[in-house]
Amino acid sequence: MSRTHLSPERRRADRAALADGVVDVLVVGGGVTGAGAALDAASRGLSVGLVEARDWAAGTSSRSSKLIHGGLRYLEQLAFPLVREALHERARLVQTIAPHLVRPLSFLLPLTAPAWQRAYYGAGVALYDVLSSALDAERVVPSHRHLSRRATLAAFPALRPDAVVGAIRYWDAQVDDARHTLAVVRTAAGYGARALSSARVTGLLRDGDGSSAPVVGVRVSDLTDGSAFTVRARSVVAATGVWSDDIGAMLGGSAPSLRVRASKGVHLVVPRSAIDVGDVPDGERSGLILRTPTSVLFVIPWGAQWLIGTTDTPWKLDRDHPAASSADIGYLLDQVNRVLSTPVTADQVVGVYAGLRPLLAGEADQTSRLSREHAVVTPVPGLVLVAGGKYTTYRVMAADAVDAATAGLPGVPPSRTAHLPLVGAHRWDAVEGRAAELAAASGLPEDAVDRLLHRHGDQVTEVLALVRADPALGRPLPGAPAHLAAEVVHAVTAEGALHLDDVLTRRTRVSIATPHRGTESAPAVAELMAGPLGWDADRIEREIAHYGARVAAERESQRMPDDHTADAARLGAPDVRSAV
Template sequence: MTTVPLPLPTRRADLLAQLAQPRVYDLVVIGGGATGLGVALDAAARGFSVALIESHDFAKGTSSRATKLVHGGVRYLAQGNIALVREALHERTTLLHNAPHLAQPLAFVMPSYHCWESPFYGVGLKMYDALAGKAGLGATEFLGRERTLQCLPTARAEGLKGGVKYWDGQFDDARLALALARTAASRGALLVNYCAAKELVHEDGRVAGVVCEDTETGQRHTLRARCVVNATGVWVDALRQQDGEATGRSVKPIVAPSQGVHIVVDREFLPSSHALMVPKTADGRVLFAVPWLGKLILGTTDSPRHNIEYEPLPFHEEVAFILRESARYLSRAPTAQDIRSLWVGLRPLVKPQDDDGNHTKSLSREHTVLASKSGLVTVTGGKWTTYRAMAEDVLQKCFSSGLLDVRPGGVTVRLPLVGAPTGPVQHRMCDAQGWHSYGSEADAARQLPGADALLGAGITEAMVRFAARHEYARTVEDVLARRWRLLFLDAREAAALAPAVAALLQQETGADPQLDAFMALAAQYLHVPA
């Protein structure tokens, strides 16, 4: 086999040594989800010195719990938000181009059980195509009854009139987040997971840095910066409150979190490469049945949530709603006993207020970027599809607030992410995980010991070693939930593989792989609320 240069190492001792060096960064980002990682990459690509810290693992929270769709937002079109849809469609194309090994086009079918549904939704989807223009992934088609059943072989046939087929995108959210982190690192950024922001540093009433703590050792470091970005998602108000208290200002919360539940079952309930989409369920919400990595994701609902947790539990009513609505559209509907994994994502819905409590508007989409009088820049809201545009808006706020010198943007529009192959890509995301998700790094990963030593579920010893050496993995959860998505696909199988993964991680890192914590988490992902 030809020797392939290995990617950048992510040895934690080296990362912490860099963190301890006294220097002033142009930008320190707090939060390692899609938004924070996007900001770090954009800033590093423009040549700024950047450090990013994350209290847990990259994409531990909301950013690994999406419905796995890269989309323009058909719902927003119905609301008349043309600007948001147009921008999201543009960003959809950019994402598919920059990470073709992690994102792909996906066909959706809306089954019609009333004569008015196909023409009604079809006209809207034709407008969706028009807004996409050359960035479209495929033309919307009106389907007859038989063609609809060919695309959705287990759709309820009784009363079926036809359907509408349209195209959007699908991706692996956690692995895309990891690709953003590693691409930013390749551009000179320092990124450290399991490193929590403990307090902001203020000098003369201005934010001048952040004190962070290595959660594994308890050691603290002070990172000085010209600009600090608060990109902690549903948790942004905690840092904003701290900033306000330090400078004697009243700060009103801007986030009202909601949660979406996702149920994962076997593909036999919809054995198709097409996704099913119901635009309006019994109570007006949207229902998806999406093939992903060999399983089927059912969801999602949005329910207000008042307490914020890293591992939120689903409400009984949400699970019952998804199963009940699935039974209305599938000839054989899954039951609670068929659930392979059950997980919840928190979404930061924004109350658009600035730091003085005045009503304001987000820049041009569903996210908000604020700069406090002390110079803390906060970004929240939005969605995965527009992470790159959000990052550009954050940098623009840093410029307009006088925190950073202006540098030209657009540098990430055609910036391939780590692993992006240069040649044709065989999209297989609907089928299963495999070496193809490593893209151009597959040969390098195979060079590690254990490339043919299969642990199970397509995971080899070499993949675990690669995660530890080159992908920042520290715990069993890091490997089985985010480097590989097994916890999200089949929690019982993930638990079965966990001891072997823990032993390899212990060998590779010398750190506690937290096996017991993972086993408890796997049990939670199998628990259906009564």
């Protein structure tokens, strides 16, 4: 079995090892920054533990705009170092780190005013290209182009002809955020990191009394069976995003900590037909970036669908399950319909998701004006807190956090993750473009194998091996024809899925990509998971019931008029892990 497999057996072994030993670095938080810190430390040769209260990428890291980008709008804020850093990370991800999961994507920046706008925005986009050029010498991400009004409407026929006078086409990149975070976790496991999801930190171990006593480990509750254990570490890195205040509260006293504010971002998923761009192939569609009164709005191609987002509003309610209200949905539809010839209607919305951005608190009243830079602090010896930043710069955040955590350890080499391919990327050149050949050998449709390639990279052979061993696993999932039964088995045996929600929401995107939001697929998926996880009939029934309740609560929250009523409706369905 591959060292990167997050199997049930691997989880049991990792739990036993963490409870019995001492690690150099223990990372708390299984989002992209925490996963990145675990990989950074493990690839330096350190012993590493990684614990996550729910599932990998269960929070912010599965609910983003799915973009790897420099942040074009930050140029207006003169945040040139931030943009340059993010663009360099974009180049690394596209070229080396995860080319199977991160792909270039073009955007149109529509122009609505005469020449001054073309000159002003054109200068900004030109600077964007210049800042990205140092590490993108091969021009994997193309340079920008100016388009006339006619060319703009040809590239995006759904635009209202009277809404644009032209456009600038520029390039960024797109990522499947949950699968990318999972690949980071698996790569860290391949370097020896002990990784446990469903493992909630409940307290800090201190060497002595008082608020300045060093941290020497953590107390953990195993949410798979309700047991508790401790993990000792020479240094603890907390990469907990909008939950950073919880770690600060565990310190007690007046120890300094990070101040993080949560900003809610809501996205809509609509079918391709809702924004009709004619016969442009799915892989060649451009997105849109639009100015709004408070921020920017993206219309992003997402497979055979579109993502529309995002909002940017303060959120002070439940952080585990942020809720989208009807006001959020209405706002997004109103904004996008300002430029479309045929409005998108609420009944065309297939999926909705809401995530929370962890922003470093400042003086600004609006979250859209808070810093997207990150901070690393050491409030007491043995504990490092890292927060802020953006998905694109996770690797830099992780390296900075590990540098701080290992400052007192002799002989620790520098970070090496800038040139480290993730699981699925090592032999990407050998499998990219081989969908037809692999399909012929496996008996699967070519389009199905092509989708597998862009989810699993060179690990596609593992999924296809499951189909060869059991041809029944080559069948599409009920209600989700874009996914195969084999992907469910692989999610459990190699990708650490422990619950039905883990598979339908993060290993696949059935929960946001289908009108039924996964309820039609849930029974078949639960049956497939039952074997490798040892579920009996009662457990299968409970998992299906929990998932159905979650979907119903989300639908109800999206009918509510504001944050407070939406939050109350969403909390009507408890997290499946709280039932243990």
